[in-house]
Amino acid sequence: MDCFIKCSLKVYQEYLLIYLSTGIVIFGVLYHGISWNSVLGKCFKVLCGVRQGGVLSPYLFALYIDDVIDDLRKSGYGIYIGLIFVGCILYADDILLVSGSCTGLQQMVNVCVQYGKLWDISFNPAKSHYITFGGSFSSLTRITLNKRGIKEGC
Secondary structure, X not given: OEEEEEEEEEEEOOOOOOOOOOOEXXXXXXXXXXXXXXXXXXXXXXXXXXXXXXXXXXXXXXXXXXXXXXXXXXXXXXXXXXOEEOOEEEEOOEEEEEEOOHHHHHHHHHHHHHHHHHHOEEXXXXXXXXXXXXXXXXXXOOOEEOOEEOEEOO
């Protein structure tokens, strides 16, 4: 039985050392202001994420999230095609976990949760789903994320 899961995540950052845009960096803390009709509003502290659409944003996010792939590979769960680990596929801020069993999938989710605790990443169970194909799947089996059940189906 193959199991898939898609998790949406939110990344929290307090410090952004490299920032190329109209933002102002003061001692590693990012402030941003809104400009309207050539008038700059009050600046506010940016505590969360990387700038959407920023040239460096995908690279900064990749650096931030890259180790979760290694952790998942080292966990011993997930799918391989030959020698290539395809147990997790990342695109933008989405993660697709692929396992040969629901038990393995739950272990992979647990690896992500532990990684999230270490690096202050929040995975949202309400935006996460799992789906199973083939094999026997007990209706009593549930995949959980942060002790909350994940919805079955897309």
